[in-house]
Amino acid sequence: MGKLVYGSGNRSFDIEDRALAHLRVVFMNKLRRGEPFMFHHNEPHVSCSVWTHPAVPLVFQFHGSRQPSLNREWVEALMQEASSPNGLRLVPEPTPGSVTLADAVG
Numbered sequence: 001m002g003k004l005v006y007g008s009g010n011r012s013f014d015i016e017d018r019a020l021a022h023l024r025v026v027f028m029n030k031l032r033r034g035e036p037f038m039f040h041h042n043e044p045h046v047s048c049s050v051w052t053h054p055a056v057p058l059v060f061q062f063h064g065s066r067q068p069s070l071n072r073e074w075v076e077a078l079m080q081e082a083s084s085p086n087g088l089r090l091v092p093e094p095t096p097g098s099v100t101l102a103d104a105v106g
Helices: 016-032 072-083 101-105
Strands: 001-004 012-017 037-043 047-052 059-060
Touching: 001 016, 012 016, 012 047, 012 059, 016 047, 016 059, 016 072, 037 072
Parallel strands: none
Antiparallel strands: 001 012, 001 059, 037 047
8 A cells, every 4th residue: 555645744645556656647747747636535434635736745655666567548547537627536447458449539
């Protein structure tokens, strides 16, 4: 289980390493482009939303020693979430090859 530390260490989110690796790519790409976004995270009995901006420090802490392989379709789905009016929520990982061209285009 990894951890996303938001701000000056006063807020953190426990996130499974594989999911955290995918979220890191999304955060990096959005913030590198100067695109702030809302991030929503649900934990047992708690739901939290934070405004993510390039000026806010973020730390991605991984528990495991291996870098998880990335599922491009999951990264793309998460990027779409982050660009939506509702902001980024961790959606379930799609099975590789499950997204069709029609899904990606329309």
